[in-house]
Amino acid sequence: MTKSVFNKINLMWIVLIVVLxxxxxxxxxxxxxxxxxxxxxxxxxxxxxxxxxxxxxIGICGQFxxxxxxxxxxxxxxxxxxxxxxxxxxxxxxGLLVGFAISIVAALIVSVPTLRLKGDYLAIATLGFAEIxxxxxxxxxxxxxxxxxxxxxxxxxxxLLLLGVVVTIVVCSNFTRSAPGRACIAVREDEIxxxxxxxxxxxxxxxxxxxxxxxxxAAGALFACNFYVIxxxxxxxxxxxxxxVMVVFGGMGSMTSSVxxxxxxxxxxxxxxxxxxxxxxxxxxxLVIMMIFKPDGLFGDREISLTKIMAKRKAKKxxx
Numbered sequence: 001m002t003k004s005v006f007n008k009i010n011l012m013w014i015v016l017i018v019v020l021x022x023x024x025x026x027x028x029x030x031x032x033x034x035x036x037x038x039x040x041x042x043x044x045x046x047x048x049x050x051x052x053x054x055x056x057x058i059g060i061c062g063q064f065x066x067x068x069x070x071x072x073x074x075x076x077x078x079x080x081x082x083x084x085x086x087x088x089x090x091x092x093x094x095g096l097l098v099g100f101a102i103s104i105v106a107a108l109i110v111s112v113p114t115l116r117l118k119g120d121y122l123a124i125a126t127l128g129f130a131e132i133x134x135x136x137x138x139x140x141x142x143x144x145x146x147x148x149x150x151x152x153x154x155x156x157x158x159x160l161l162l163l164g165v166v167v168t169i170v171v172c173s174n175f176t177r178s179a180p181g182r183a184c185i186a187v188r189e190d191e192i193x194x195x196x197x198x199x200x201x202x203x204x205x206x207x208x209x210x211x212x213x214x215x216x217x218a219a220g221a222l223f224a225c226n227f228y229v230i231x232x233x234x235x236x237x238x239x240x241x242x243x244x245v246m247v248v249f250g251g252m253g254s255m256t257s258s259v260x261x262x263x264x265x266x267x268x269x270x271x272x273x274x275x276x277x278x279x280x281x282x283x284x285x286x287l288v289i290m291m292i293f294k295p296d297g298l299f300g301d302r303e304i305s306l307t308k309i310m311a312k313r314k315a316k317k318x319x320x
Contacts, residue, residue: 062188075220251297
């Protein structure tokens with residue numbers, strides 16, 4: 001790809017993001033997106049960050065992790081505690097950085113021994129880690145124990161959320177296309193063959209795990225400063241499963257699939273709120289039907305690529 005084409009594609013993505021921001025902001029300002037729909041929109045943005053970051057670990061690196069809620073919990077409580085002491089955006093920034101630091105240390109402690117495991121053993125180990133984090137938070141004075149934190153400053157805004165989504169997608173997409181990302185894909189396809197080719201499989205699996213943990217921590221921080229109240233019960237095993245469902249629902253190995261799945265499930269949850277008695281039954285039935293007829297996920301491993309779109313248009317012009 002030439003430098004001019006690369007710059008043109010980047011410019012197109014920037015224009016699309018700006019247009020999306022202007023359209024959604026305008027709809028919120030004029031009341032088309034009311035407070036109820038705004039909550040749904042904010043939830044979707046947070047879920048996109050969580051789904052894309054988990055897809056990096058499961059879909060790209062092929063490591064079945066059930067501990068994502070633990071890193072989200074770390075980010076949420078780091079931001080919650082610090083922003084209560086410093087109720088401004090500087091406090092949120094400090095909270096994000098503290099969450100990143102704790103998440104990196106926790107991810108290294110967990111990943112170095114557990115990523116030598118495979119399949120169900122890795123899932124159980126990461127699940128146990130998430131529960132340990134939740135129980136620690138539940139028994140600490142600084143986190144107010146089981147009662148949780150309340151009165152967290154409402155610092156999360158739509159521009160901040162959109163920035164978080166864009167940064168998450170850019171980081172994960174660029175990592176996937178980089179040399180370490182290609183090494184992770186090789187590990188996913190055949191770990192034994194990757195090791196035979198001289199790839200340090202543990203190193204790259206740990207790297208992907210740490211990046212996913214940092215991004216999940218950022219999503220947790222924005223979650224805490226959006227809902228004002230956080231409790232340990234919000235970061236249980238069920239939350240990890242919710243994030244996993246979004247990845248599987250869309251299709252593992254594709255960032256586009258994770259984004260679209262998070263949006264689809266967010267809208268589906270909003271629609272099914274009107275059917276409280278049978279909401280979980282309908283939700284489960286839809287997922288089961290989708291898994292039967294689309295086992296690779298709703299969108300599979302396909303990516304939206306402006307490079308490919310432009311290449312096809314160029315090929316059509318040349319064919320004429």
